[in-house]
Amino acid sequence: MSFLAIEHLTKSYGSNQVVQRFDLDVKAGEFVTFLGPSGCGKTTTLRMIAGFETATSGAIRIAGRDVTHLPPNARDVGMVFQNYALFPNMTAAGNVAFGLKVAKKRAADIKARVAEMLDLVKLPGLADRYPYQMSGGQQQRVALARALATSPKLLLLDEPLSALDAKVRVALRDELKALQRDLGITTVFVTHDQEEALSMSDRIVVMSEGRIEQLGTPFEIYNRPRTRFVASFIGTLNIIEAKVVDARAGAIRIGGQDARVGRQVSVADGADCTVALRPEAVSLQDPGDGCNRIGGTIQDVSFLGAVVRIKVGVGQARIMLDRFNSPGLPPPSPGERVTLHFSPDDLVPLDAA
Amino acid sequence: MKRPRFGAWLAFAVGVAYFAIPLIGTVEFSLRIRRGTYSLDAYGNVLSDPAFWNTFGFSASAAVATIVAGTLLVVPTAYWIRLRLPGLRPYVEFITLMPLIIPAIVLVFGYLRLYNSSSWLPMTGAPWSTDVLMVAGYVVLALPYLYRAVDTGMRSIDVRSLTEAAESLGAARSTILFRVIFPNVRTAVLSGAFLTFAIVIGEFTLASLLDRPAFGPYLQLVGANRAYEPSALAFIAFAVTWACMGLIQLFARDPAARSVKV
Numbered sequence A: 001m002s003f004l005a006i007e008h009l010t011k012s013y014g015s016n017q018v019v020q021r022f023d024l025d026v027k028a029g030e031f032v033t034f035l036g037p038s039g040c041g042k043t044t045t046l047r048m049i050a051g052f053e054t055a056t057s058g059a060i061r062i063a064g065r066d067v068t069h070l071p072p073n074a075r076d077v078g079m080v081f082q083n084y085a086l087f088p089n090m091t092a093a094g095n096v097a098f099g100l101k102v103a104k105k106r107a108a109d110i111k112a113r114v115a116e117m118l119d120l121v122k123l124p125g126l127a128d129r130y131p132y133q134m135s136g137g138q139q140q141r142v143a144l145a146r147a148l149a150t151s152p153k154l155l156l157l158d159e160p161l162s163a164l165d166a167k168v169r170v171a172l173r174d175e176l177k178a179l180q181r182d183l184g185i186t187t188v189f190v191t192h193d194q195e196e197a198l199s200m201s202d203r204i205v206v207m208s209e210g211r212i213e214q215l216g217t218p219f220e221i222y223n224r225p226r227t228r229f230v231a232s233f234i235g236t237l238n239i240i241e242a243k244v245v246d247a248r249a250g251a252i253r254i255g256g257q258d259a260r261v262g263r264q265v266s267v268a269d270g271a272d273c274t275v276a277l278r279p280e281a282v283s284l285q286d287p288g289d290g291c292n293r294i295g296g297t298i299q300d301v302s303f304l305g306a307v308v309r310i311k312v313g314v315g316q317a318r319i320m321l322d323r324f325n326s327p328g329l330p331p332p333s334p335g336e337r338v339t340l341h342f343s344p345d346d347l348v349p350l351d352a353a
Numbered sequence B: 001m002k003r004p005r006f007g008a009w010l011a012f013a014v015g016v017a018y019f020a021i022p023l024i025g026t027v028e029f030s031l032r033i034r035r036g037t038y039s040l041d042a043y044g045n046v047l048s049d050p051a052f053w054n055t056f057g058f059s060a061s062a063a064v065a066t067i068v069a070g071t072l073l074v075v076p077t078a079y080w081i082r083l084r085l086p087g088l089r090p091y092v093e094f095i096t097l098m099p100l101i102i103p104a105i106v107l108v109f110g111y112l113r114l115y116n117s118s119s120w121l122p123m124t125g126a127p128w129s130t131d132v133l134m135v136a137g138y139v140v141l142a143l144p145y146l147y148r149a150v151d152t153g154m155r156s157i158d159v160r161s162l163t164e165a166a167e168s169l170g171a172a173r174s175t176i177l178f179r180v181i182f183p184n185v186r187t188a189v190l191s192g193a194f195l196t197f198a199i200v201i202g203e204f205t206l207a208s209l210l211d212r213p214a215f216g217p218y219l220q221l222v223g224a225n226r227a228y229e230p231s232a233l234a235f236i237a238f239a240v241t242w243a244c245m246g247l248i249q250l251f252a253r254d255p256a257a258r259s260v261k262v
């Protein structure tokens, strides 16, 4: 039973289709993130859910109600903006009270609710401050309290942390996630920061050029990227050109050496294919049976502090691997011959395109 | 260092002299109603004339009506253009500048032709409807100042985000306009309002040709028939204008204005 249902949603500006056949089901209480590069249509999709843009075609349902053609003020949706968008003429308390006043709640109830919300976002002392008297992080907390005060069915956040500096961003990110979990409010979050997406979401929608590239849990998206785009957008990754030997058995050749893929390859025998491999999945030590073993020559070693990143040439291909730094083990030097070990399951064949 | 500073001071002195000398002359003349000695008799004569108070009251009421009508016309228009029709902005700006190019006399002749007592809408038929017509004319004359002031005020707030934030909190258009937009452009509206007040108080053409008992025609009447009182009146009119300017400065410094800038 999905709480937010989006069906075949499209949006065009003139002949430019910026959102194409977008389908998504969000369960009640779920935290879903739209992740993608700039201009891929994340904001546009979110604004259609909020009602600020009209869908060119398709349908949006919130809690079973078709809201596709409802104005934003009838959708019962809370929204948090990148630039906070607090009302400059009102105090923090005034901002939080705005939605409650519009809903014609009793004055005593409003007062209690405002105090409760400011407590929730950890700003109980700042009720009488105007937006210009608060820091960015404080303003965004007020904006969050304001959006939640009316108990909306759905919370929408468009890059709410992007305008903040790094420390505040991480702190507020964790608080936001904790708050969302406690309140159990269904949330759609937009970001182009993969770390935010991976750390906060129940599920991630990776978007590119107005389409959904992949939909899955952070674990799936990170470890089993389905397309080359997703693989390269999320984290650092080896993208390796290989040749298929036996598609059904998952046998391929990398730089002239045999390797196995943990599942079927959907490419004909003898054809070229692309596989992805996370640097942290590759090891120089032999972990035991069943793993792929490939010999190569070290080309480059970079010391990054906690990890050492080693680049190894395997025939034409180049494979990066990460090893934890250990004071008793000096990094290898370029030119050394090494054997790379990795599990067949970590070798992920990518769809063409 | 010395020469440019001297030049700047000279320019300043010339500027001050240009404005101050006629004014000082006027004031000095207004004090000479009694032979051989200075006195405030001219001011006494003016202030004790009931026609002064009647016409001044009439014009002040007209100014207030103009400000209310003008604000209710201009704020929603400027808001809507910023929010939904940004493409129309150059055209609206041009239209609001028209009153600076077209003389008031043309406007009033147009009105008289359109709305005379034998026309389809005889606005000049009764005093109250003539007043309505006159205020409408004043709104037109005040447009360049009001629109510019309000539009500048709206530039300093993010009209679009604020509107969307209010909408997502359930607010209807009128609530957004009166609870969010108006308070945030209050300073701008006020400065436009005081300029409007200054314009309407001394306006002559419209009031005279529509034959309304306003302050402008009274100034002219006194000027044509008396010697010293017109100078006193001119100075009083000046003082009123200055008071308006002072009020603009005062309200521009109010705390809401600072919050708008952030």
Ligand SMILES: Nc1ncnc2c1ncn2[C@@H]1O[C@H](COP(=O)(O)OP(=O)(O)OP(=O)(O)O)[C@@H](O)[C@H]1O
Residues within 6 Å of the ligand: A013, A018, A036, A037, A038, A039, A040, A041, A042, A043, A044, A045, A192
């Ligand atoms: N009003 C508009 N008119 C025409 N094109 C638009 C309009 N709004 C957005 N677009 C286009 O739609 C595409 C998607 O924009 P959108 O704002 O949704 O991107 P985004 O994924 O949110 O990017 P970012 O990460 O930079 O915020 C962009 O190519 C943009 O140029």
Ligand SMILES: [Mg+2]
Residues within 6 Å of the ligand: A042, A043, A044
């Ligand atoms: Mg965006």
